[in-house]
Amino acid sequence: MTTTDLDGVRLEWATAYKTQLLNAEREVLHLNEAARLGWADARLDIALDKAQRAEHRGDHGQAEHWYKEAAGLGHMEAMRSLAWLAQGAGDEDTARHWNHQAALHGDVDAMRDLIDEDDRGNLFQNWVWIYLAEHLGSDLRKSTLRAYHDGGLYTGQEYDDDQGGPLYVAGDEGVQLESLSALDDSRARQAAQELFSRISYP
Numbered sequence: 001m002t003t004t005d006l007d008g009v010r011l012e013w014a015t016a017y018k019t020q021l022l023n024a025e026r027e028v029l030h031l032n033e034a035a036r037l038g039w040a041d042a043r044l045d046i047a048l049d050k051a052q053r054a055e056h057r058g059d060h061g062q063a064e065h066w067y068k069e070a071a072g073l074g075h076m077e078a079m080r081s082l083a084w085l086a087q088g089a090g091d092e093d094t095a096r097h098w099n100h101q102a103a104l105h106g107d108v109d110a111m112r113d114l115i116d117e118d119d120r121g122n123l124f125q126n127w128v129w130i131y132l133a134e135h136l137g138s139d140l141r142k143s144t145l146r147a148y149h150d151g152g153l154y155t156g157q158e159y160d161d162d163q164g165g166p167l168y169v170a171g172d173e174g175v176q177l178e179s180l181s182a183l184d185d186s187r188a189r190q191a192a193q194e195l196f197s198r199i200s201y202p
Helices: 008-036 040-057 060-072 076-088 092-104 108-116 123-135 182-200
Strands: 146-149 167-170
Touching: 040 060, 060 076, 076 092, 076 108, 092 108, 092 182, 108 123, 123 182
Parallel strands: none
Antiparallel strands: 146 167
């Protein structure tokens, strides 16, 4: 059946769909040409799209390849994705490496993971992550624990005593760390400032 066999609303739908396909093909052509000419944003878009498609297919080798391409362009979420892929494969060293890279590029969630896991015994480094996160606008020491309605009309909303009913608690208690000496605290703040400068002015 061709569009000449259609009329009315069906013809409109078919024409709109054909236009959408043509636009998508044109967009891919332009994106590939921009990447060929060295435009980093185009290369990043292509790499992320291919990585996500590969991950969706369950092809972790291809997903890793394209996430590494995106990570090489400084994309934090790609670094985190590489860490998750490595964790899923039981490769803790590689997971630690990519988590660390994401933190160095400003991923506050990665910093929190490092405090809780990989850098747990390194008090000085934990404070560096705390101070770096502060430079980026996040206080990892602040509790985000909140009560939320569990079911009913207000399900998922922050709990209101006036409404009552069942509730659940979600969030994070915040990082609790021992204090550093005055000298080490000053060094940790300086290290965080240097890392922040690299993120802000690469």
